[in-house]
Amino acid sequence: MYRLIADYHTHTRYSHGKGTILENVEAARKKGLKKIAIADHGFNHIGFGMAVTDLHAIREKITSLNRRFSDIEVLMGIEANLISMEGDIDIPPEYLDEFDIILMGFHIAVKPATIRDGWSLFAKNGLDKLGLANRDKVRQANTEAMIQAIRRYPIRILSHPGAKIDIDSRKLAREAAINNVVLEINASHGYMTREYVKIALEEGAYFVISSDAHTPGRVGDFNRGIEIAVSAGVPAHRIINTMEAMMLD
Ligand SMILES: [Zn+2]
Ligand SMILES: [Zn+2]
Known part of the structure; x- marks a missing residue:
């Protein structure tokens, strides 16, 4: 079993979470976590993406919480979206330095870079799900x-790889390892799957x-993720938010 002491993927009202930054931080402290990232959805998420105009307020709150609490470190993160087939993500270059940690994942209901990208990312993947596209090509x-996204951007975490999109697990895992990007086992919806974790x-x-x-x-709440990692046989030092890995850091 692992002792997990950081949660790098939490949402607040700045996207479609229910709580405030303070409430997430208080909950993390109660569970004995030493680090938490506030990682709301990227700017192109339709309906509930973070607003660029909120960045300043989010940073101020996080800075004040870091001053107030000595038992936990709060990071300003974002769960960015893939928006083009060339690996563009929805953080304009001038905002990349605003974040302490960048997560990136594939989501639907996201404004694509171009109409063509929208077709490739969302329509083709939709057809693929229905068995109507050339699966291997997609x-x-x-x-x-x-x-391309992990080569081009300072992404630290790929959120739930394999969820909502068909990918070549082995290829992506290899490239992630080379680029110092970690793969997320998501306790909410169970991606990555055990099978993918083993390949990675x-x-x-x-x-x-x-x-x-x-x-x-x-x-x-890491339970479902822990179950997947245990069943795939992942050693604690390969999971960056275990106490073991964080002590080596
Ligand atoms: Zn999320
Ligand atoms: Zn997500």
Whole structure:
């Protein structure tokens, strides 16, 4: 079993979470976590993406909480979106330095970079789900887009790889390992799957287990992710938010 002491993937009202930054931080402290990231959805998320105009307020709150609490470190994060087949993500270059940690994942209901990207990312993947597209081609294009993103941007965590999109697990895991990007085992919806974790483990990838909490009550709830990691046989030092890994850091 692992002792997890950081949760790098939590949402607040700045996207579609229910709680405030303070409530997430208080919940994390109660569970004995030493680090938490506030990682709301990227700017292009339709309906509930973070607003660029909120960045200043979010930073101020996080700075004040870091002054107030000595038992936990609060990071300003974002769960950015893949928005093009060339690996563009929805953080304009001038905002990249605003964040302490960048997560990136594939989501639907996101404004694509171009109409063409919208077709490739969302329509083709939709057809793929229905069995109506050339599966292998779609998978390779998806994988290539994710790989370009991790080469081009300072992404630290790929959130729930394999969820909502078909990817070549082995290729992506290999590239993630080379680029110092960790793969998330998401305790909310169970991606990555055990099968994918095993493949990624063989390719030398590192992992993180996250709650993906959308309410303060779920912050630090790692159970489902732990079950997947245990069943895939992941050693504690390969999971960056275990006490073991963080002490080596
Ligand atoms: Zn997500
Ligand atoms: Zn999320």
